[in-house]
Amino acid sequence: MLTSLLPFILAFLTALITIPAIIKVAYSKRLVDDPSLESRKIHKYSVPNLGGVAVFSAFALVSCLFINDNMLPKANFIFASGIIIFTIGLKDDLVALDPYKKFIAQFITAFIVVYFADIRFTNFYGVMGIYEIGPILSYTFTSFVVVFIINAFNLIDGINGLLGSISLFVCLIYGALFCFVDEKGLSVLSFSMAGAVLGFLKYNMRKRARIFMGDAGAYSIGFIVAILSIQFVEIYKSDTITDSHPWIHTAPAVAIALLIMPIFDTFRVFTLRILRGKSPFMADRNHLHHRLLDLGLTHLQASGTILTTNVLIVSLALSIQNQVQTAELMMLILLATVFFNMMLWIYEVKNVNRIQVIQRARSIASKANKNLASNLEKVNNTAIDSSLAEVRILAAKEYLAEPHESEAAKRFTQEVLENLERSKN
Secondary structure: OOHHHHHHHHHHHHHHHHHHHHHHHHHHHEEEEEEEHHOOOOOHHHEOOOOHHHHHOOOOOHHHOOOOOOOOOOOHHHHHHHHHHHHHHHHHHOOOOHHHHHHHHHHHHHHHHHHOOOOOEEOOOOHHHHEEOHHHHHHHHHEEEHHHHHHHHOOOOOOOHHHHHHHHHHHHHHHHHHOOOOOOOHHHHHHHEEEEEEEHHHOOOOOOOOOOHHHHHHHHHHHHHHHHHHHHHHHOOOHHHHOOOOOOOOOHHHHHHHHHHOOOOOOHHHHHHHHOOOOOOOOOOOHHHHHHHHOOOOOOHHHHHHHHHHHHHHHHHHHHEEEEEEEEHHHHHHHHHHHHHHHHHHHHHOOHHHHHHHHHHHHHHHHHHHHHHHHHHHHHHHHHHHHHHHHHHHHHHOOOOOOOHHHHHHHHHHHHHHHHHHHHH
């Protein structure tokens, strides 16, 4: 257990130390998420969205230090695929990519780990009466699962603390479960990611986040969680249970319980978009966290509500898994999640007027913030132009004979610098 906790601590410290430097560079290079560019943005200020750089770097560094071939065979394919998905996410953070190009890259990433690393589902564990499956179905189904989980984790990254808290919870549980069966390599992967995410939460889980995860982080976390989920299900097969892990008898259902909030939210919003005749990839404000915000909850309250629901569902799955079959437990997990959604819907119906008032107030505030930002930019540009004109007049002279002219040149130069700095922020 100690060998697993050490990667957790080192990844945490690495992320904790590197994020302030990333924030500083992001502001200096204007690598920020600007809310004025998209109407559905929730935050009011420009915030760096490169948290994933710190998370993935800390995770990869610590994992490579502690994992060898004996602990995790074919780990090279996992890290190679991780670099690919991280790069795609980072490029999407810096320059928006077409959704279909992202999906192609995600499927390539999934194929590498599924085919070359042989990380795949080999059994449906009695769901729909199916047990062992052939290689072609195994490769195809597992690839779709990997891509789906990657995007599910990306879609819940909408408010402060949500993606980080869910990821931290999932990785800690997986880390402990892998420790119980002496899977040191997978345990290190789990705890390294958990530590890196915890370091990120120090700067994100607050009223005004200092940094966002970004697609690079969301894709990387989703990819690693997908790998951990597949390996967990395969290791805890019902036909290979021994005395070393007697209390996990329905591994597929437990894995679904761990990921239920991202899975359910993604299925729900995709279904609603298709029913309304829209592209399932068209962003909107229909996610669970958006609905909770519209009820008047803060970011941290909404994140806490969703995380608590996830924890309760996992607790339910673990407590009754010995009494039901895998398919039955999956159905109970789904019903529990639908019940949560129904309670939320009933509360929305009863408070529809309040929700409308909150939405209207936020719309007005958003427009006011955009107008203010536009006006400030115009004022700054005018001030910059005026200062530059004065500097050009002074610079045109061959020399500055009078002391007051030298002081004026310094003053005007300083004004230019200050106005430029204000225009960046």
